[in-house]
Amino acid sequence: MTEVSVSENSDILKVGTKRFHAIWLRDNAQDATTRDAGNSQRLITLADLPADITISKAEVEGDTLMLTFAPENKAIPYSIRWLMANAYDVTHEGSLGHPPEHAEPWGSGLQEAVPSAPLDALKNYEATRLSWLDAVRRYGFAKVTDMQGTPEELFEIVAVFGFVRETNYGRHFEVRTEVNPVNLAYTGLGLQAHTDNPYRDPQPTLQVLACLENSAEGGENMVVDGFACALRLKEEDPEGFAALCQHSARFAYTGSEGVALHSRRPMIELSPEGTLQAIRFNARSIAPLTDVPFDAMEAYYRAYRRLSDIIDSPEMEVTFKLAPGEAFIVDNTRVLHARKGYSGEGTRWLQGCYADKDGLLSTLAALEATL
Numbered sequence: 281m282t283e284v285s286v287s288e289n290s291d292i293l294k295v296g297t298k299r300f301h302a303i304w305l306r307d308n309a310q311d312a313t314t315r316d317a318g319n320s321q322r323l324i325t326l327a328d329l330p331a332d333i334t335i336s337k338a339e340v341e342g343d344t345l346m347l348t349f350a351p352e353n354k355a356i357p358y359s360i361r362w363l364m365a366n367a368y369d370v371t372h373e374g375s376l377g378h379p380p381e382h383a384e385p386w387g388s389g390l391q392e393a394v395p396s397a398p399l400d401a402l403k404n405y406e407a408t409r410l411s412w413l414d415a416v417r418r419y420g421f422a423k424v425t426d427m428q429g430t431p432e433e434l435f436e437i438v439a440v441f442g443f444v445r446e447t448n449y450g451r452h453f454e455v456r457t458e459v460n461p462v463n464l465a466y467t468g469l470g471l472q473a474h475t476d477n478p479y480r481d482p483q484p485t486l487q488v489l490a491c492l493e494n495s496a497e498g499g500e501n502m503v504v505d506g507f508a509c510a511l512r513l514k515e516e517d518p519e520g521f522a523a524l525c526q527h528s529a530r531f532a533y534t535g536s537e538g539v540a541l542h543s544r545r546p547m548i549e550l551s552p553e554g555t556l557q558a559i560r561f562n563a564r565s566i567a568p569l570t571d572v573p574f575d576a577m578e579a580y581y582r583a584y585r586r587l588s589d590i591i592d593s594p595e596m597e598v599t600f601k602l603a604p605g606e607a608f609i610v611d612n613t614r615v616l617h618a619r620k621g622y623s624g625e626g627t628r629w630l631q632g633c634y635a636d637k638d639g640l641l642s643t644l645a646a647l648e649a650t651l
Contacts, residue, residue, distance in 0.1 A: 282340060282360055290334035295345065295360060298367040302335050306349050308366070309356045376554040377514045377521060383556075383614070384418045385508035391598045395419060398426035399433075402440045409440060410651055413644040420615035421503050421608060427490065429605035434490035434631055437607060442639020445484050447477070448539050455489065455630035470621035471564075473504040473591050476612050477634075478560040479531040479541040483612065484634035490607035493629040499622030500601045506559030506614050509590045510548050513583065520583025523576055524548045529560065530567035544571060547587070558613040561591065591616060602630070611637060 285294045293300045306329055309315070315322055330351055337348035337355075345358045379385055395415030401408040402424065415422045427433050432452060438444050444451055476487050489501070514521040528544040549558040572580045590596060597618070602608070610617050612634075622628055 282345075284338050284340050284345060286335050286338050290336065290350075293335055293338060293347070295363055297369075298364065299369045300363065300367070302333050302349065303329070304368075305335070305347060305358070306333050306356075310358070310362070311356045314356070372553060373555070376525070376550060377510060377548070377556055378554060379507050379511070380555050380557075382414075382417050383420070383507060385511055386419055386505050386598075387508055387596050388594065388598060390419065394423055394598060394600065395421075396423040396425055399424050399436060400426060403436065406647060406651060410644065410647040413441060413640060413647065416609060416611060416640060417644060420505060420507075420611035421617075423600070424490075424607040424609070425605070427605040427607060429492050431492065431631065434488045434607055434633055437488050437490070437609065438633065438635045441643040442635050445634040445636055447480070447484065447634060448536060448541075452631050452633040455632055456628060471619045472588075473502060473597070473616035473618035474562040474564065475506070475560055475616055476562070477533075477541075478529075478545070478562045479533040479543050479565050481543040481545070483543075483545075483558075483560070485611065485613050485637035486609060486635040486640060487612045487617070487632060488607060488609045488635065489602075489617075489630050489632045491602035491604050491630050493604055493627045494602055495626035496622040496628040497626060498620050499628045500599050500620045501608065502597045502599045502618040502620070503608070503610060504591055504597050504616040504618070506561065506591075506616050507556050509587060509596060509616075510556060510559060512590050512596075513548075513587050517583055517586060519579055520586060521548065523572075523580045524583050524587065525550050527569075527573075527576065527580060528571040529569060530571065531560065531562065531565045532567040533565055542567070547584070556614075559616070561587070561616060563588070613637070 282296055286292070287294070291302045293302065293305060307326065314324055332351070334350050335347055336350040336353070337346075339346045340360070343360050345360050345363070346355055347358060348355045395412065397408050397412040402412055412422055424437055434452065435444060475483070477484050510521070513524075524547045527546065529547050531543050531545075533539065533541045545558075545560050547560050548556070549560070551557050569577070569580070
């Protein structure tokens with residue numbers, strides 16, 4: 281039987297080794313008068329609750345904890361299992377720059393174990409979909425195989441978990457050589473590993489690239505874990521790591537008529553708790569750095585250069601050449617993608633589109649709850 285006690289002031293409940301404030305418990309009640317039974321949305325606001333709320337009674341029966349709150353004199357049942365799953369009286373990671381839950385940093389060692397799934401299995405088998413979505417959450421990228429290699433088939437990948445995000449490039453964009461291109465991606469030049477569209481706010485959080493033709497010499501794709509690169513920088517140069525976290529970089533894109541996109545965000549973005557949130561790195565789109573103080577600029581550029589060198593390191597990258605009927609997805613807030621240069625002989629035609637990670641994580645959470 282779980283040991284339960286109430287503090288002398290009746291404002292804190294202790295369940296086993298975990299403590300909970302009375303106001304937190306009342307605000308997070310799961311009963312039908314507090315939350316809608318159909319959609320779980322809250323039916324009350326803090327204004328509906330007394331500011332001096334306390335716990336007048338606590339009784340345990342099996343996995344159920346019945347709490348009575350004063351001055352409301354309202355009794356509400358709680359699942360002890362639910363309380364333990366949502367306990368906040370825990371030791372939090374204290375260091376700045378730790379990876380988020382579920383994220384597993386990687387380098388070139390992942391080359392032999394690239395997560396992948398056939399499109400048909402993703403569409404028709406929930407277990408395959410769950411495993412593939414979990415790999416995207418864990419590693420920030422995954423491949424898709426056994427596609428037909430037809431135009432706009434990449435939308436079927438996005439439909440597995442969410443919706444396409446349309447931009448000024450359209451619902452999708454073509455990646456092949458063009459005359460006078462609006463973006464350097466539409467040339468045969470090699471591209472340094474980068475995150476896409478850092479000049480947007482909010483930035484697209486997922487990108488899909490699907491191959492229709494690829495007979496040109498070269499043009500291999502590369503992916504790099506930005507979190508792993510940031511952690512390596514932090515270990516080598518804590519001061520430089522802090523500079524890239526504490527000061528905003530500026531990004532801009534004005535390559536199309538009627539488009540002038542600008543953003544100010546750190547290259548390495550942390551949550552208030554110090555968790556790695558996002559990497560924004562794109563040498564083609566960076567604008568003059570004006571938000572870095574004069575006295576910090578030297579350290580900033582030292583760290584920026586070192587981060588660039590780490591990103592370019594062969595030991596940080598996974599390389600593959602897409603065949604027609606193959607695609608890959610990247611978490612655009614974490615994984616940088618690149619392309620080696622390719623020759624004018626043969627053809628290389630990829631299609632790309634953007635989507636948002638909240639849809640992917642929502643689909644994954646729903647599958648985890650049912651499977």
